[in-house]
Amino acid sequence: MKATAKAHTNIALIKYWGKRNEQLILPTNNSLSLTLDGFYTETTVHFRSDLAQDIFYLNDTVVTGEAYNRVTHFLNLVREQFGHKKLYADVRSVNAVPTAAGFASSASGFAALASASVKALGADVENDELSRLTRRGSGSACRSIYGGFVEWEKGTKEDGSDSFAVPIAPADHWDVRVAAAVLNPTEKKVSSRAGMKRTVDTSLFYQGWLDGIPQDLADIKAGIADRDFEKVGSIAEANCLRMHATTLGANPPFTYWNYLTMQVMETVRELREQGIPAYFTIDAGPNVKVLYLPENEARVEHALRELSGVNDVILSRAGGPVTYQN
């Protein structure tokens, strides 16, 4: 009863920002992402009859506390769904992505955990069911079951049965690339979970965020189908700015940006002024991801590496779906 799965992270071009049900992890809006091949998690789950509780190793270190609780809570859902209530697991996971630094380790982490645990139990599930289950670990993770461009349908049902990801276009549809600018660590961030809750509960700008989603989604899907980079990039950038604006309208107000974040944003705007199409997007942290086309890779990477405060630049192509090792 053992299996290994590899899942990539994804970067949202239309952000998931807010829940209508926190326990079931049901979102207030549809989101759309690109799976990235440069960042991934590989997880082996071994259900063993000799264990009295789950054990979780991340990057060869035993994990306790909140991160352990999230994993064991998720495994309880798996055990419940597949009828193995008393069987505990030895989980070994390796992140080829910085953990809890705004690089969506939770997305690849829970997609790999869900896939490996279901496979280890010998269950035969369709991808939409796997995505629905993965969603319970972390919302954005449900998109990482698929490669390429992926939409998470928010669904309308109270039980969440119609809230899961669907593929829009595979990775080989379009060679769009993403450069992740890794910034110097600054103060501790508000987690995405806590940040989105605060904005839903208190932000005066939250309704404005929701009002913009249907148009953004329709336009970006047309842009992806037509491989219209400027259209896709400018919609993604504007959508990211509107998501981050909601945090400024919250009570108490907060922001994920620091001065380095703004410096990278400015550099991307300057690249555009020089005729290089490049667009930024930012998740719940200070680091910036830059979208560009292959012919501009050297110029984009160089411009980012030039900035003091940028520790590293990690380049990524569109990534594929979850894969299994055995």
Ligand code: ADP
């Ligand atoms: P990030 O930007 O890295 O996604 P989050 O704070 O949203 O940051 O999520 C990080 C959390 O995700 C970790 O604290 C841990 O609970 C969980 N996580 C990260 N990697 C894994 C993994 N490989 N397997 C299971 N859970 C993971």
Ligand code: DP6
């Ligand atoms: C800004 O998926 O980490 O990255 O569902 O509470 O685990 P939970 O939140 P999470 O939030 C991701 C927020 C985001 C936008 C996105 O990925 O769509």
